[in-house]
Amino acid sequence: MREIKFWRAFQEGLSEEMRRDPAILYFGEDAGGNVGGPFALAKGLQDEFGEKRVYDTPDSEAGYVGLAIGLAATGYRPVVDISFMDFTLVAIDQIVNMAAKLRYMSGGAPKALPLVIHTMAGGGRRAGAQHSQSLEAWFAHIPGLKVIAPSNPHDLKGALKSALRDDNPVIVMKHKAILGMKGEVPEGEFTVPLGKAFVKREGTDATIVAVSHMVNVSLQAAAKLQEEGISVEIVDPLSLSPLDRETIVASVRKTGRLVTVHEAWSPCGMGAEIGAVVFEECFDFLQAPLVRVASSFNPFPYSPGMEDFTIPGVPRIVEGVRKVLES
Amino acid sequence: MNVPPEKMLAMYRMMNLIRRFELRASELFRDGRFPGWIHVCVGQEASVTGACFALRPDDYICPTHRGHGQSLAKGIPPERMMAELFGKKTGTNLGRGGSMHLCDMEKGILCGVAILGDGLPMAAGAAMSAKLAGNGRVALGFFGEGASNEGIVHETMNLAALWDLPVVFFCESNQYAELSHRSAHLKVDTVAARAAGYGMPGVTVDGNDVLEVLQATSDAVGRARSGKGPTLIESVTCRLHGHYEGDPQVYRVPGDIDEWRKKDPIARLEEKLMKEGVLDAKSKETVIGEVDRTIAFAVEFAEKSPYPAPEEALELVYA
Ligand SMILES: Cc1ncc(C[n+]2csc(CCOP(=O)(O)OP(=O)(O)O)c2C)c(N)n1
Numbered sequence: 001m002r003e004i005k006f007w008r009a010f011q012e013g014l015s016e017e018m019r020r021d022p023a024i025l026y027f028g029e030d031a032g033g034n035v036g037g038p039f040a041l042a043k044g045l046q047d048e049f050g051e052k053r054v055y056d057t058p059d060s061e062a063g064y065v066g067l068a069i070g071l072a073a074t075g076y077r078p079v080v081d082i083s084f085m086d087f088t089l090v091a092i093d094q095i096v097n098m099a100a101k102l103r104y105m106s107g108g109a110p111k112a113l114p115l116v117i118h119t120m121a122g123g124g125r126r127a128g129a130q131h132s133q134s135l136e137a138w139f140a141h142i143p144g145l146k147v148i149a150p151s152n153p154h155d156l157k158g159a160l161k162s163a164l165r166d167d168n169p170v171i172v173m174k175h176k177a178i179l180g181m182k183g184e185v186p187e188g189e190f191t192v193p194l195g196k197a198f199v200k201r202e203g204t205d206a207t208i209v210a211v212s213h214m215v216n217v218s219l220q221a222a223a224k225l226q227e228e229g230i231s232v233e234i235v236d237p238l239s240l241s242p243l244d245r246e247t248i249v250a251s252v253r254k255t256g257r258l259v260t261v262h263e264a265w266s267p268c269g270m271g272a273e274i275g276a277v278v279f280e281e282c283f284d285f286l287q288a289p290l291v292r293v294a295s296s297f298n299p300f301p302y303s304p305g306m307e308d309f310t311i312p313g314v315p316r317i318v319e320g321v322r323k324v325l326e327s
Numbered sequence: 328m329n330v331p332p333e334k335m336l337a338m339y340r341m342m343n344l345i346r347r348f349e350l351r352a353s354e355l356f357r358d359g360r361f362p363g364w365i366h367v368c369v370g371q372e373a374s375v376t377g378a379c380f381a382l383r384p385d386d387y388i389c390p391t392h393r394g395h396g397q398s399l400a401k402g403i404p405p406e407r408m409m410a411e412l413f414g415k416k417t418g419t420n421l422g423r424g425g426s427m428h429l430c431d432m433e434k435g436i437l438c439g440v441a442i443l444g445d446g447l448p449m450a451a452g453a454a455m456s457a458k459l460a461g462n463g464r465v466a467l468g469f470f471g472e473g474a475s476n477e478g479i480v481h482e483t484m485n486l487a488a489l490w491d492l493p494v495v496f497f498c499e500s501n502q503y504a505e506l507s508h509r510s511a512h513l514k515v516d517t518v519a520a521r522a523a524g525y526g527m528p529g530v531t532v533d534g535n536d537v538l539e540v541l542q543a544t545s546d547a548v549g550r551a552r553s554g555k556g557p558t559l560i561e562s563v564t565c566r567l568h569g570h571y572e573g574d575p576q577v578y579r580v581p582g583d584i585d586e587w588r589k590k591d592p593i594a595r596l597e598e599k600l601m602k603e604g605v606l607d608a609k610s611k612e613t614v615i616g617e618v619d620r621t622i623a624f625a626v627e628f629a630e631k632s633p634y635p636a637p638e639e640a641l642e643l644v645y646a
Binding site for chain 2: 034056057125128131298299303
């Protein structure tokens with residue numbers, strides 16, 4: 001199968017859907033002309049779809065997210081780029097107090113609130129405390145929002161297409177470290193469903209449930225552990241909300257041990273949620289306490305050594321698996 | 328404005344320091360000597376120098392992500408700032424902040440902010456603190472014409488005007504916000520025009536004329552100190568480099584760099600000083616030599632300084 005990069009998978013998914021559905025509009029800072037935003041994800045989009053469908057917005061995240069909600073409530077399907085996930089907080093009131101509950105509190109009218117907000121998360125770029133965060137738990141906490149965090153080009157393209165066809169607000173979290181990652185993506189039409197987790201590697205000794213790019217880092221850790229004869233199963237939830245409890249629970253029932261891995265902080269993070277799900281649904285199968293691997297509990301520092309200390313890498317994941325196997 | 332020759336010379340020196348620091352930082356970054364990314368202010372030296380030279384040493388500023396010049400002009404030690412760019416323990420932020428978050432409380436530099444507009448309420452708060460304490464300090468918040476479109480800017484300006492806070496909102500209109508020309512994002516011709524809507528004075532100045540910037544900022548600072556409240560200053564200038572170093576700048580209006588180079592703020596001040604006999608070829612050489620030595624020392628200091636220990640990341644999270 002052909003291989004394409006993560007950013008290319010995003011572009012393909014977006015433009016294919018915009019060709020299919022004239023109701024999709026695109027908004028983003030610097031999205032116009034030959035630029036396509038700071039990560040060039042919308043490059044060429046305005047050339048193809050014109051200024052009535054692709055908008056270069058002022059630096060006003062709360063304003064244009066709010067405007068997109070109004071468009072979504074009245075028949076359009078807006079896609080909004082908030083370049084860095086850190087800046088979603090500028091618009092969080094619109095996302096949480098408006099987008100997430102408009103349908104519910106109005107008694108079901110509007111019938112749909114199709115809004116996709118895509119954003120770049122993650123550290124490792126020496127970008128400092130305000131350009132490196134992974135804030136998925138903020139959104140996964142809120143009823144009415146869907147949150148996805150694809151970890152490779154295939155899943156990104158397929159799940160993005162599903163998000164663009166979904167009638168709810170969907171947050172699409174992409175990790176900066178994998179923008180250039182290559183992966184197999186079929187030529188033809190395909191989608192990846194929302195709300196479904198995927199087993200990325202089968203194993204028998206322990207289950208890792210990892211979020212976003214940490215799926216890839218965990219795969220490396222699993223390969224390393226395999227050399228010592230330790231067999232790790234890796235589950236990629238892809239959808240953080242709604243979470244596919246069944247796939248996660250099935251895996252932990254099989255291995256009896258759970259390690260969660262994400263780049264966001266540990267307290268009240270996805271690892272805590274996944275741990276609670278397992279606690280609720282397969283407590284009797286657990287052979288060891290849960291181990292959570294996450295960034296150390298500090299804002300992201302600039303200096304390379306300190307940032308590398310902060311973010312979990314292969315050694316910390318390996319250590320986490322060893323720990324869960326001890327008891 | 329009657330500016331004493333020593334002050335003009337000091338501004339000339341500062342503008343050269345900023346320019347040459349930025350060019351050196353740009354080179355060092357390109358050569359991979361430090362990581363992350365930097366936003367330099369080449370072309371904006373008069374703007375930041377005129378703004379900060381209107382302040383007292385104990386006044387506050389809040390820098391932006393493009394804060395090297397703003398911070399140097401307010402007195403940040405160049406070697407500690409360079410060490411911060413290198414991520415060293417001796418940096419102004421102990422290696423935790425990097426280029427976008429420069430901070431030096433001793434010099435009144437509150438902390439660079441990289442979320443557009445978020446520095447302004449902090450500046451207004453520092454101004455309120457000065458007002459409550461009755462210590463006569465003022466605060467100056469830097470922002471760009473791009474950031475002027477954030478909601479927080481609107482809320483802060485209304486509050487500051489309503490409560491007569493001793494703050495100056497200093498907008499560097501450098502023609503581009505990230506990768507878009509200002510015309511793509513602003514309906515009004517001047518950001519300063521918005522001041523009327525908050526009930527405060529708004530002025531637009533030639534941001535490449537350091538004396539004009541100094542005059543306007545001194546007026547605003549005077550108003551603030553005497554209890555008359557905030558002022559919005561728009562300093563019209565142009566950044567001559569990309570948004571970040573390495574930016575291919577495909578969005579640039581063709582020929583605009585050449586046009587703006589003709590208005591180079593340093594050359595303009597230099598010409599005036601030469602004409603007035605304040606500066607000559609020899610004293611110029613002395614200034615440049617001194618500046619270059621300062622920068623060479625800063626680079627050496629940064630290079631020789633140790634990195635923080637990785638586990639220091641855990642410190643300073645709580646007071
Ligand atoms: C809330 C927020 N949105 C978007 C960005 C990304 N961003 C960084 S700089 C910039 C443009 C800023 O333009 P301006 O305020 O004019 O300052 P300049 O860079 O020209 O100095 C943008 C959009 C950000 N840092 N914060």
